[in-house]
Amino acid sequence: MILFLDFDGVLHPVSREAGTFAHLIHFECVIRDFPGVDIVISSAWRENHSLEELQAFFTSDLRQRIIDVTPVLSHLSHQYLRQAEIMLWLREAGREYEGWIAIDDSDWLFAPACRNLILVDTDIGFDSIAEKNLRAKLSGY
Numbered sequence: 001m002i003l004f005l006d007f008d009g010v011l012h013p014v015s016r017e018a019g020t021f022a023h024l025i026h027f028e029c030v031i032r033d034f035p036g037v038d039i040v041i042s043s044a045w046r047e048n049h050s051l052e053e054l055q056a057f058f059t060s061d062l063r064q065r066i067i068d069v070t071p072v073l074s075h076l077s078h079q080y081l082r083q084a085e086i087m088l089w090l091r092e093a094g095r096e097y098e099g100w101i102a103i104d105d106s107d108w109l110f111a112p113a114c115r116n117l118i119l120v121d122t123d124i125g126f127d128s129i130a131e132k133n134l135r136a137k138l139s140g141y
Contacts, residue, residue, distance in 0.1 A: 001036060001138065002100040004070065004086050007043035009105025009122035010130075021057060023126035028062055030131050034138045040089060041069045042082055042102060068093070082109035083117075101137050103130065 008014055012022040031037060039062075041054050046069035055063040070085040071092070078084035082104060090096040102110065105122035118133045120126060 001034070001038070002090070002095060002098055003031070003037050003039045004042040004082075004089075004100060004102040004104075005039055006082075006102075006104040006106070006120075007041075007045050010043075010103050010120050010126050013125045014105070014122045024057065026131070027126050028059055030134060031062065031065075033135075037065070037138060038067045039065050040067060040086075042086060042104070046070065047072055080109060080111045080114075082106065083111055083114060101134070103134065 005011075007021075011024050011027060012018065012020050016022075031039070041051075045054060051066070051069055054069065055066045058066060068089070070082075070089045073081060073085050073088065082102065086100065086102060087096075090098070090100065101116055101118060102114075103118045103120060103126070104110070105120045105125075107114075107117065107119050110117045118130060118137065120130045
């Protein structure tokens, strides 16, 4: 199973009123319950940070599970940009037949009714509803 993770609007509300990565501890507690899940960063943060810098935001026991970042594609060439980046990563990694989930706050970056998307409220971030949805999807694999 591969989890594609956005940061802004997920690991913290877009406003960042509670601080950057305000929900990271909550997210990490959930993901620890699913040790077979690899995490790929799909956040725009990947455009300004190396993989090692992105891994450093997480606690040491989870850093090795942050395995990569999605490629950056042009908005002009793809209608559902984040999903296109995810699909390209899956093909290039040879993992296109594996299960995947994306946690994101921007539904317009995905095809309508994308079954793999866990949509998070951009003003709230990773909350108990997102946790319930993530646990349900990960438990199904």
